[in-house]
Amino acid sequence: MKFTLLINEGPYQHQASDTAYQFAKAALEKGHEIYRVFFYNDGVNNATRLAIPPQDDRNITENWAALGKEHELDMVVCIAAAQRRGMLDADEAGRQGKDADNIHPAFRISGLGQLVEGGIQADRLLTFGD
Amino acid sequence: MSESIKKFMFVNTKAPYGTVYALESLEVVLISAAFDQDVSLVFCDDGVFQISNNQNTEASGMKNFSNAYKALGDYDINKLYVEKESLEERGLTLDNIMDLTYEDEDWAEKPSIKLVTRAELADLMDEQDVVISS
Structure with a gap:
């Protein structure tokens, strides 16, 4: 089955991203396809x-980055939600005249249309969050 | 844009202010209009307050985005389901809800708001391809 995952909560504060990560890992192991992982609301903070x-805890962003690399996942951060919260990649920082960027290269920023398109293309869209 | 038309339902369960969910859900809804999908909205639980009349955010300093709901009709989003029990539980009636309308193919103004019971809502949800709730 083809899944799109929607993650609406930030890392550590909320377990949503961890659960989504565990789901994605298990689904991929079973031979399912993850069409896209879309980060929205405070979920954009997972891409920092x-x-x-702490060293004895999981690193949520690195977990996603490693899984994304292994399976060539399309991990998309909503640009509007990201800008609101100070999440920028280098291109966007340059365009907005900001002196820093913080989005991990395993993620890409794009528009909300990617979420809707993810819902159209996938067999199931799963939401992780409140 | 896409060969397949899916039924998208956006379920709004939270008050318009206090958290960002209502505002950012509306942003997805407006984008979805560009994809020619079959879009509907649900307002239940505290979500009914999102479309309540006479919102005034002046004292709280929050951005009042309630006027944006009035534009939904222009985007061909005209199935707005309001859950009857949620209104009743909060001492509200349809008189407290914004008069949201759309124009049909003959330019006649029609109400977008449809009052549904919890049981009817369950049936509607069952018909959907994609349900996004917040």
């Missing part, structure tokens, strides 16, 4: 490359 969680 600057987080430093």
Whole structure:
């Protein structure tokens, strides 16, 4: 089956991203396809490359990055939600005249149309969050 | 844009202010209009307050985005289901809800708001391809 995952909550504060990650891993192991992972609301914060969680804890962003690399996942961060929360990639930082960027290269930023299109293309769209 | 038309239902369960969910859900709804899908909205639980009349955010400093719901009809989004029990549980009636309308193919103004019971809503949800709730 082909899945699109929607993640609406930030890392550590909420388990949504962890659950989505575990789901994605299990689904891929079973031979299913993840069409897209879309990060929205505070979920965009999962894409920060600057987080430093304690060494004995999981690193949520790196977990996603590794899974994304292994399976060539399309991991999309909503640009409107990201800008609102100070999440920028290098291109966007340049365009907006900001002096830093923080989005991990495993993720790409794009518009909400990618979420709707993900819902159209997938057999199931699963939401992780409140 | 796409060969397949799916039924998308956006379920709004939270108050318009206090968290960002209502505002950011509306942003997805407006984008979805560009994809020529069969889109409907649900307002239940505290979500009914999202389309309540006479919202005034002046004292709280929040952005009042309630006027954006009035534009939905222009985007051909005209199935707005309001759950009857949610209104009743909060001491509200349809008189407290914005008069949201759309123009049909003959330019006649029609109401977009449809009052449904919890049981009817369950049936409607069952018919959907994609349900996104927040």
